[in-house]
Amino acid sequence: MAAPRVLVVAGTHGNERNAPWLIQQWRQRPELLQRHGLEVELEIGNPAAVAAQRRYIERDLNRTFVPELLADPSQQGVEVQRARQLLERFGPGGPAACQVALDLHSTTASMGNSLVVYGRRPADLALAAALQHRLGLPIYLHEGDTSQVGYLVEQWPCGLVIEVGPVAQGLVTAAICRQSQLALEAALASLAEARSGQLRLPAALVVHRHCGSIDGPRDGNGDPLAMLHPSLQGRDWQPLGAAAPIFCLADGGNLRLGDLLADRAAGPGESQWPVFINEAAYGEKGIAFSLTERQRLACDPAWSQALANLLA
């Protein structure tokens, strides 16, 4: 039985420098990374963007893994070509096919050490539950948002994002590197357990399910007309009531959460948990932060089984 193969990607966004630095270290000194008996492929996601110290060259690589886009021969941009290359080599059927993809990101938001899971594939939920059990990591469950699609890890049979912050774009700091490495090693340890049938899941998994994204008011040129309220800065994963001030307007007034959600289904009495508050790269996407609802999902033995089958 060959060891499971895990693709570890860093620098999917070229201005997130911590994970590329870790990869450089691990290549020089492989013993620094506890691999737990797995075959690990270390790969820079977007080398052109890393070299340019920019998030991307032509389009966000982590929104490019859209099958129709990649199948369109008229699309020949830097990121489209790189996505095809990664899939051809490391995707199912490729010469270096991997069963699992772990994509290491950092953010200017105060997300701490956290996970992003896309949808509810059983193997992903098993891995996320095991990681939350080991390290207590909060989990952002991204689903049902048709405006944000094409994430890298979705194209592998199992995959999730390790997201650590806050750290400025372009910076390497020891604290962010240490957290990224911890989460990655815990993921590899959990995969090794799953392979040997030893994975024990907790009774339940707590997720923060994506409900939508919020932007501040903008003028006709798209320039912001408001600043994030100081009481919200750095308060990722903390619940907000309808009266919470969210934006400071130039005229001195505040916009409250209830004002912003007035036309939404969520009742004003419900708490909402914000994530990715003031992520610098999301300004261009019109996202000041996203709102989630906290859910407790009972862990299903079928999740571990799905992961074990994948790694067998």
Place this chain on the structure above:
Amino acid sequence: MAAPRVLVVAGTHGNERNAPWLIQQWRQRPELLQRHGLEVELEIGNPAAVAAQRRYIERDLNRTFVPELLADPSQQGVEVQRARQLLERFGPGGPAACQVALDLHSTTASMGNSLVVYGRRPADLALAAALQHRLGLPIYLHEGDTSQVGYLVEQWPCGLVIEVGPVAQGLVTAAICRQSQLALEAALASLAEARSGQLRLPAALVVHRHCGSIDGPRDGNGDPLAMLHPSLQGRDWQPLGAAAPIFCLADGGNLRLGDLLADRAAGPGESQWPVFINEAAYGEKGIAFSLTERQRLACDPAWSQALANLLA
């Protein structure tokens, strides 16, 4: 007697967003900025870079104010043209000539609310001393570094940089905006006092004089071979002894300050105060941080007189 004219520049670096946001607010609601009876010109330094959300388009505007460069008609880049435009309009002899330039910057380093002064022009030292007296701001005295020249404020009769951090590139936060506004208003208040002969300076000014910049080791491609040691991150303005660990090498070893300064004149027993530790934009300049020595300068009545003469 016409009121003195002060040029306030924001967005000299296009990815430093806090000061441009303040300018947008002040233009909408002029009463938000206490002008202390002065004529204040609010100007975006590098509008093309602000629009592109990049530090600069072709070259760092705040290293472009080099008279020989600006006088060379073969130089027609974005930043060179913009520097000429600013000088022609707001420089000495221009239709909107200003006596003082205040350039608002932010940094990913933990500089707090601070000032940068270039050289020892008496009027600059008077303004810096008054600001330190009012708000206790630390002062980085930049002089004698031939590798870093061409700063904007040097081309006005009096000028300094207000530098606030830490904040990620591309982000607006209320705390950074508030500190920037506080420092600017204190500067305008001090200029108004100087104009009316009321400026009182403290007995002495404490400056951190630039001694040089330190970079970590790099490989043949210019890629870093070390990470800033965690004990140094965020410790701007705090003294370092020769034994302080500065960089973590990929092989697990540390480089200490004494190792890095072995070939310098400074003796190993002297303390050195680091500034601009892990400023994201300085990677490309080969600067991990700069070292300063702390000096106490007795305030000279001639400084206030120079400033008063300029504003008369």
